[in-house]
Amino acid sequence: MLYARRGCLPKGKLKTLSKSRLQRTKPNRPNTEGATPAQIPAAHRTIAQKQLYYHHQDRPDPDETDKALIAEIYERHKGRYGQRRIAAALGWNHKKAARLMRQLGLKALIRVKKSLPPSRHGRNKGTMLHSDQGVLYRAVGYRELLARHSMVQSMSRKANCWDNAPMESFFAVLKTECFYRAGELTVDGLMKQIDDYIDYYNRERCSLKLKKLSPVAYRTQLAQSA
Structure with a gap:
């Protein structure tokens, strides 16, 4: 027959042969229900059980x-x-x-929330609020609002706004990293906290914009390469 010459078998005989071969070669697996991977013989573990046993071994942490x-x-x-x-x-x-x-379980403690809790009445007395001379800051309603909260208004001179962006960025970093999490501070305590932070900012804190160096290290590197 044609299928005999080509080394093939009819579809029915092929299925019968496959089933009979599976029945002859299927191993007698023990009942492993409820057993831990360590209690199951290695020859009878499934791939998932082998992976589970591998990760449950007492091995030193590589990290x-x-x-x-x-x-x-x-x-x-x-x-x-x-x-x-x-x-x-x-x-x-x-x-x-x-x-x-x-x-x-570690994460940065700064800038977790974008908004600050509302300040209590009387906490802003004598505070100086610095801004540019934008129309919003010169509005009568805004200035009256500052006066009601006993706040002093400060403004930059005209055409002197070059330092606004870098200074506002630094002030944001200073406030979030220095004293937002420090709680209630006296004036002397706040001044010491700021002095310590300025020294830390200049000498230890790496800046991603300065080739991952601190400002002093970056300036020193520039001076040496010049």
């Missing part, structure tokens, strides 16, 4: 040293560093830093 480095940097910078700054400080990919920080 233990890296996690210790992350925890040390996180504590040294008082929780100000997130995944990107920690990755920049260690020269890692930020995805690795994010994964290990997630396993350690």
Whole structure:
């Protein structure tokens, strides 16, 4: 017959043969219901059970040293560093830093919320509010609102707005990283906190815009390369 010459079998015989072969070659698997992967013989574990047994073995954590480095940097910078700054400080990919920080339960403590709680009545007395000479800040209603809260208004001179963007950016960093989480502070305590932070900002805090260096280190590098 044609199928015999080509080494083939009819469809019916092929199915019968396949079933008979499966019945002869199927191993006698023990009942493993309710057993842990360690209690199941290695020859009878499924792929999922083998993977589960592999991950449940008592093996040293391969990331233990890296996690210790992350925890040390996180504590040294008082929780100000997130995944990107920690990755920049260690020269890692930020995805690795994010994964290990997630396993350690660490996240940056700054800028968690975009809005601040409303201030209580009387807390703004004597506060100086600096702005440019925009029409909103010169409006009568706005100035009366400041007066009702005993706040002093300050404005830049005309055509002197070049430093607005960098200074506003720095003030935002200063407030969120320096004293927003410090609670109630006296004037002397606040001044000391700001002085300490300015020194930290200039000498230790890496800036992602300055080749991942602190401002002093970046300026020193420029001076040496000149």
